[in-house]
Amino acid sequence: MNSHKNAELTARGREEMIRRMCHQPAATVAAGFGISLRTARKWMIRYRQGGSEALADRSSRPKCCRSKLSEQDISDILILRKTRLSGDAIASRQSYAVAQFSVP
Known part of the structure; x- marks a missing residue:
């Protein structure tokens, strides 16, 4: 149990x-x-x-996640991590890239 x-x-x-x-x-x-x-x-x-x-007990984990990163985003983040950027710098670059290509 x-x-x-x-x-x-x-x-x-x-x-x-x-x-x-x-x-x-x-x-x-x-x-x-x-x-x-x-x-x-x-x-x-x-x-x-x-x-x-x-x-029986059930998992409380969500079945889906609306904001799941794409494989490309994960790859880009890993590359940026290797350049020793801070988390904030990576987030601002990623949010800029998402905003640039998103459809209103």
Whole structure:
């Protein structure tokens, strides 16, 4: 298990919560586990959609990044780093190049 330090529940705890929610009101169970009713319902929905496997921890890493650099930009930055330019100098050169060729 690789839960983060602020996690209210582990996957095993979530399974126990789901079992209790089948016999008791969700609000009562949520209060007993120290989580919000909204969070308890979220885990119930995930359980109904994917079973016990859906109760496992998920990555919080974004699925995509809007500002991902192109391979060419990365290559240019690496070349500029070898010339010992500061990060600010590289950023100003890169933002100038992007602004110069961007379409309004």
